[in-house]
Amino acid sequence: MWWSAVRLVVAGAAVGVVLYGLDRVVELAARRLAARPAPSAALPGLLRGCRRPMLAVAACGLMLAAQPWVRSPGGVAHLLVLATIGSCGWLTARAAALLLDGAVRLAVRRRDPGWAGRARTQAGLLGRILQAAIALLALAAMLMTFPAVRVVGTSLLASAGLVGVVAGIAAQSALSNLFAGIQMAFGDLARIGDVVVVGGEWGTVEEITLTAVVIATWDQRRIVMPMSYFAGRPFENWSRRTARITGTALLHLDHSTPVDRLREEFESYLAKNPRWDGEGSALQVVDTTPTTLVVRALATAANADDAFALRCDLREHLIGYLREHHPNALPRLTVASPPQ
Incomplete structure (x- = not known):
């Protein structure tokens, strides 16, 4: 020894x-x-x-x-x-x-x-x-x-058929998530870094595992969604083909609003904003109510983050412009005396 x-x-x-x-x-x-x-x-x-x-x-x-x-x-x-x-x-x-x-x-x-x-x-x-x-x-x-x-x-090989059936039933949820993950990755439904809207929440795909997708929201939260959710329900993918996106800002204004001057100010400000990619823009009256006009300002940006910041900038600047130069264009609540 x-x-x-x-x-x-x-x-x-x-x-x-x-x-x-x-x-x-x-x-x-x-x-x-x-x-x-x-x-x-x-x-x-x-x-x-x-x-x-x-x-x-x-x-x-x-x-x-x-x-x-x-x-x-x-x-x-x-x-x-x-x-x-x-x-x-x-x-x-x-x-x-x-x-x-x-x-x-x-x-x-x-x-x-x-x-x-x-x-x-x-x-x-x-x-x-x-x-x-x-x-x-x-x-x-x-x-x-x-x-x-x-x-x-x-x-065990003699009873492999029965074991396979039992295992398939027991692991049905895990297997569905696994196959959904394969479908999602190789079907190019969503990728790491894509901007998506899932269940009313806007965020960026941060991680894709075998069974779940981790979405990072704008307020630093992490939403963990099962992989089968993406295979069985519709969701928005804002950057599947290209990261470019259109930002929309809605303004509710008085009927006396000078839309032409507002459009000139919109185009002038947009030309100086670095977040605008120069691809497209528009300011239109899209609706009217008994008390207000609904004005929509559109502007394209290179990605979703720039689009969100751009529409916030547009909304803030246009409201400030109207408050300073055309205060009567801001919406007002009319109060009338009741009939005698």
């Missing part, structure tokens, strides 16, 4: 030396690849990111290969097999995450906000699905190394 322990220590030391040399080789290769042109620019980051799981896989593999010489107890060999499976799963998950991250960075370099948001959404969802699948497969492979679990697994 003691001789087997000595051999195990010697094998461990030899594996440590080999791993140190392998680590130096990987680092040297990453540095040389980093100095090359763009086609190999992603490889150094991939090698450095996968260095630890690669060393773990190599260590477990070398120790397993040395087992016939070490002749350690069966429990040690089993532990090495479990560690090898776990490190292989770790390496696969890390490589998949780094590849998806590289794809997202490549999409962001195109300087297209819509494309970048779509890539971040799909990569994030796909990465979570891959990590969950890899973890599940690694756990299943570890469990199948135990003879007792292997026998139980063989018996």
